[in-house]
Amino acid sequence: MNQLSEGLLKNNPATVQLLGLCPLLAVSNTVVNAFGMAIATAITLILATALSAAIAPWVSKHTRIAVYVVLIAGLVSVIELLMQAYLPSLYLSLGLFLPLIVTNCIILGRIEAHATRNTIKNAAVNALGMSIGFGLILLVLGAVREFVGQASLFAGAGELLSMAAALEMQFEFTPALIALFPAGAFIVLAMIVALINWRQSGP
């Protein structure tokens, strides 16, 4: 259970380790994009950590980074092709940041810091926790930025899943464009981190 909860708050990759900020800030401009990114990262992270935990005993210490990067790259390619085939609009809006999951430091970081020293099951459970923690922050960022920056929520959800079209909301106020810029992403993330630190340090 500790393996799972570690990634939620205590060692959350986005707010405590501050890893993977590049995709976190770049594609969290809408809830739908954030959701797509969270799912893609989660699948890659769980499979990559489990596989690397399985092959760790046979990987040489000197070539391990290369081996793991090839492993991650293979997984990401599969996910990219699947998304291109079945979710083309999400594929287009995530753009370059989808193949860039290969270099997402959370994945290599978890393989190095955790997976290769643990059993396959622990590695996968820990990765699941990390994915949920990362995904939650992505979704919160996406929701705040989409609401403030374009006065909508879940825009484009219908293209992802036709049932979800009912979720799409549009509000009547002048949006503050800055929330869609990288600067706005940094400001919102900083506020989330500050809020969490403040809650944890007690009133």
Next chain:
Amino acid sequence: MKALRNILDSIHPHVMPGGKHEKWYALYEAVDTGLYSPPETTGVAPHVRDGIDLKRVMGYVWMATFPLMFWACYNAGYQANSAMAQMGIESAAGWRGAFAGWFGYDHTSIFSNVWHGLWYFLPVYLTTFLVGGFIEVLFATVRGHEVNEGFFVTSILFSLTLPPTIPLPMVAIGIAFGVIIGKEVFGGTGKNFLNPALVGRAFLFFAYPAAMSGNAVWVAVDGYTGATALGAAMTGGIAAIAELGFSWSDAFLGFVPGSLGETSTLLILLSGAALMATGIASWRIVAGVMVGMVLTSSLFNLIGSDSNPMFAMPWYWHLVVGGFAFGMMFMATDPVTASHTNSGRIAYGVLIGIMVVLVRVVNPAFPEGMMLAILFANIWAPMIDYVVISRNTKRRMARTAATA
């Protein structure tokens, strides 16, 4: 006056620690020391024998902006009344129509212009003051320290940099962002590394570009579009400014559309001269900005360009258009965010002068560069100080080594 003092004294015990209203100490202190000299004196030597304090510094800057407030009202009214005469509009739109026309909409009457413009300037300033002041008092109360006079200056400078048509909710958001993110999160007055008034303005500029830039926001008449002198120069150089009907003296005296307080270069220079004479604004910073701007614009004049008319803009035009003069006198000289060493101040000023011309001339995205140039230099100010101080240390080390 004695009665007022007695009332304040009778409240005093209740707001001290342990009193039943101790949470309100910050507000009590603000009123008390705003009306009377603070009773605290320095207990331990050495004493600086001068009456200057933060309150007086900020008070002077605030007073120096009075001519600009007047001009903000006059010119906002003048531009609006002129545009209304041109378009044949009878009355100001919206709720302002009920008040603004009491003295007519005659653009040749000073009184009519000031009264009309007052209904644009005053709501902006009041909103800034109430929202920002509330946040100041809130932070002071929670943190248990005094309300700081610095906010008087921040509020008026912020108001004067906004276009007259800015919607009031945006004013509130801008000043809230400026005070909280620009100042309070770093620990309050004296600890901020960016000018809070400019942080607020920059936030609005990037959050609501449609309300902060373009051609429709500078004259307070619905549907009227008119470029600022700088906006016109961006597309057609000096010739385009002349086509709009603005001469150099119009821009120098302030009869051009623009942000509320930035239009009259003459009044800004006079107010700035008064601030420099009292020693509150550093003349080194101002001189540095001028030198940097003149050198860089002259360099661009020499290089020349066939496709970019801004290359040919001479320095005396850079001086009178946009927010250059206002930024130089009131924003760049902010003692907290500028460099603190004398030679550092010159370098800091030159950096602003160079950056503002660079943004204006070679950056196609923004016509105005003063706000960005000053914020950029704010970030570099501590670095400049560091270099100045370590050079000084090295020089003195060499000197003592030689004599020892």
